[in-house]
Structure formats: structure tokens, C-alpha cells
Amino acid sequence: MAKMKRKEAIETIMATISHEDAVISTTGLISREIFEKFDSERNIYVPGSMGLASSIGLGLAISCPSKRVIVVDGDSSLLMNLGSIVTIGNKQPTNLLHIVIDNGAYGSCSEEKSMSDSAHFDKLALDVGYQFVRVVDGQEALKHAILEFSRGSEFILAKIKLGGRRDFRRPLNLANVKNRFMLFLRQT
Template sequence: MRRYEAIEEITKELKGDELVISANGKISRELFSIRDSACNFYMLGSMGLASSIGFGLSLSLPYKRVVVLDGDGNLLMNLGSLATIGHFAPSNLLHFLLDNEMHASTGGQRTVSSKVRLEEIARAVGYKTVKKVSSVQELRTVVSEILGSDSEREGPSFVLAKIESGEREVPRVSHEPQFIKKRFLTNLSNFTVT
């Protein structure tokens, strides 16, 4: 399974009003190519912060589902965010880790994710639902189970998707950072508490 395929599978189950925070680099580019939305916040330069931003939003907006699309290089840059998320346990946070064991956006340098069981760290720090998948079919099943449920889940949820190296050629996110921020914040102001 390639990263693009994984992002496609995840976004197929989105209803359209979930907040999606994507890690910088290829993850944001591919999400932008698949499904640009005012509900998406694309990280365009700050490595490792998608999980922290998603966490903050999940606490601020407990009635909204928050989906984080993270990469192994990004998560390893801010591993402490897992412990914080696990401690506060926001039930509306769905954390997808797309693990290709490399920093794809900066030239393919290897990460240590092949030696570190990130899903076990997530479980140990308090994520309530933890899954590991390595095929499109496995991901489809887990995504449907987690995102397709209308009932309240015990959360947060963490899904580690092992992905192959390589990517589809997609353009950079064409929106300027100021536009991304303004559009996202404007979209947030439209939400009502349910």
C-alpha cells in the first residue's frame, strides 16, 4: 500500500465536516490533491506538529471529530505528543500514522520507525483504540470501523499504516499559508455546539 492509497481510503469515509490536520511534506500534498477542503489544515513547514495541533483542536472542539494524518518522521520529531494525547484522552481524536520508515519529503533518509513499535507506545501512553495495518483491505476495514461509527467511541484512536516507499507525483499545496489559516479559522467559526 502506498501513502496516496492510504489517504484515499481514509478520506473516503469522511463525512466532510471532520477537521483534518495533515503533516507537512508529501502527506499534505497528497491530501490536497485528493480532497481539498476548508476543514483541512495543511502543515507546510513545521515538522512534527500535526499531532499537537490536532490535540489542541480536539480539546477545544470536543463535539467535532479531529483526524490527524501523520508521518513516522513527523511523529518521531514530537514523540512526546503521544503521551500528552494519551493522558488527556480526547475521544474525538483519530490519529493515523502513515509509516514508510523514511523522511520521504526530504530525500528518503531512513527513520528509526522500523526498530520502534510506535503502536505499542501509543497503547502504553493511553490511546484507547490502537490498530496496525499493512494492506489497503486491512486499512479499509479499520477506517470503516473507526470513522464509520456514529456512536461515541472511547478514544483517542491510533492507526499505524505500514506503507511502501514511493509516491505519486502531485503538485505542492497551491494555497498560501495565510489563506490556509484564514479559511480554516473561518470554517471553525461556522460550527455550532451540538
């Protein structure tokens, strides 16, 4: 079966997680698509610091143990900060779901090939200590994997097709995004 599109992966993630979950999304089109279609005070976009969404998510998960933290990462972003999964696997927060949207490329740039096909993120995640790992390429499987998330440090490798819409607005008012996120954390 054909792999899902980025649009479908993002729609499935945002429709399946709870409204109380915090969402930290990576640099480029992933954050821009979430911002344009699913902007909310529970979201933090990481537009300028490629690779750091999972590190920020880990810090948040540790400091807010009652809040579920969903990291929406990209394959090249994860490759750029691969050590982050070792730290997550070591710390094993009980409330972190790390989803990697893998299109095998720097999709937000000129679609240069990444090295995700030889990185075996799923095996790495298991080896370093994530307690639950799934690989999916369709919306139903992605939805089920998200619904299986209960407690732990969990990893979903969501394989998607390269391509998709590119003309999304950029999240620019990041101070406002941060302030409303802090309020969201205090109120939920």
C-alpha cells in the first residue's frame, strides 16, 4: 500500500491526541502545517532550532510529569540531534510520545535525501531504552499506535511520501506562542 502524505500524518496525529496534550513540533513544513491548520495554545513550534524539538520535549516531560508531551519530529531533524534519543531512553520519562515523520529527505529545503533509510530509528529507539516502538505508514496504523500510548517513553516512526503543499504561513509571533503555552501548562 502507498505511504500516507505529510498532510494525512499530521491530521491523524492532531485528531487522535487529547486536547490536554502538549505538542512540540520540529523545524520547517511540519511546524508550518500544524501552525496553519491546528494552531492552539498547547503547541510549541521550533522553527529555528532544527533537531531540538525532542530535547525540548524531554525537558518538558520531566518538569511536567502529569502532562502528556507529543513531539512531532522529522527524520533529518532527528539525525541532526541523534543523541537526544539516547538521553530520552536513559531518562525514560513516563509521559513522552516521540513521533518521527519520515519522508527520507530534507523536505522543507530542496528535498535532498537524508540518511534515514539506513538509520533504523526504530531499532535505535528500542536499543537506547524507549519502552514502546511502532513503525507505521498508513493513517489507521498511526492512529492505533497513538491510541496505544499510555505511560512511558514511546516512539512512532511514521513513514510518509515525499512532497506535499509548501506554501504555509510561518509561525512568527513566538513570544506569544510561548506565553500562551505557559498559561496552558498552568491551567491544565
